[in-house]
Amino acid sequence: MERRDFMALGATAVATTLYGGENTTVSTPKSVDRLGVTAKGLRFDPKKLSGISEKMILSHHQNNYGGAVKRSNAIGEKIAALPSNAQPFELGSLKREEMVALNSIILHEYYFDALGSGGTMGEKLRKGLEQSFGSVTEWENSFKKTAxxxxxxxxxxxLVYNRRLGRLENVWSWDHLHGLWDSxxxxxxxxxxxxxxxxxxxxxxxxxxxxxTNINWDVVNKRYIQIK
Ligand SMILES: [Fe+2]
Structure with a gap:
């Protein structure tokens, strides 16, 4: 969609938040002079996860992920509406909240997109984990212990690939603002x-x-192959 087309949609633009194209809407900004964020649907049937209830996944996806999308777009509206004589701290507060919301959206998409089972760990990723952690078992133990x-x-x-370090690394992230740059x-x-x-x-x-047990390794393998 071209930017001008998106803007023409204005307040009527909606986003799908359920898998399979059901219609739950997330508002997009009315007057923000840039693209708003559109929620992505689940890529898997939440009824088919092993040991995780459909109710919990849908609540998580709609309320927490969907909430971050709504919040991000609302913050975008507030930034756009700031008067030209606004104080730096007024913009700074909104920019902080914008970063929290955007990182929440992005991290939730990495999380949900790799659920649903599928495939097995690929050879390339296996070798990468062995080079970085000694063995897949050591990686998994470290990942779980960090969790x-x-x-x-x-x-x-x-689990990230960090360019500066030239290796895979497990990153401890206390909130949406923690990260290891260049990863x-x-x-x-x-x-x-x-x-x-x-x-x-x-x-x-x-x-x-x-x-x-619910990781979709086909998705995870693809992410690694695309950067290596
Ligand atoms: Fe979450």
Missing amino acids: LSLGGGSGWVL EIILALDMYEHSYQMDFGANAKGYVDVFF
């Missing part, structure tokens, strides 16, 4: 309580183990 360090709190665990995300695990409490209560370990 558990965030249990009961909030944050993300990310490409290969796999993202949401450790905010909203991602597991409904099904697992305080059992973060159970959630992390189930997450691994």
Whole structure:
């Protein structure tokens, strides 16, 4: 869609937030002089995840991810509406909130897009993990332990390829603002309580183990191949 076409849609533009093209709407900005963010649908049938309920996935996708999309677009409107004599701190506060919302959107998409099972770990990724961590088992143990360090709190665990280091790395991320720059995300695990409490209560370990059984390796392999 051309930018001018998007702007012409204005407040009537909607985004699909459910898999399979169901119509749940997320408002897009009315007057922001740039593209708003459109929510992506789930790429898998949430009824078919193993050990994770459809109810929890849909709540997570619609309320937390969808909420970040709405918030991002609302913040964009506020930035666009700031008067020219606004104080720097007024813009700065909005820019901070904008970054939180945008990173939340992006990280949730990496998370949801790699769920749904499929394939097995590819040879190229396996070799990359062996070179960076010693073995796939050591990588997985380190990834899971990093996740558990965030249990009961909030944050993300990310498997990334970092260009500066020239290797794969597990990144501990306390919130949407933490990251290791110059990295490409290969796999993202949401450790905010909203991602597991409904099904697992305080059992973060159970959630992390189930997450691994639901990884779509075809998606993960493709991400790695595209950057290597
Ligand atoms: Fe989340």
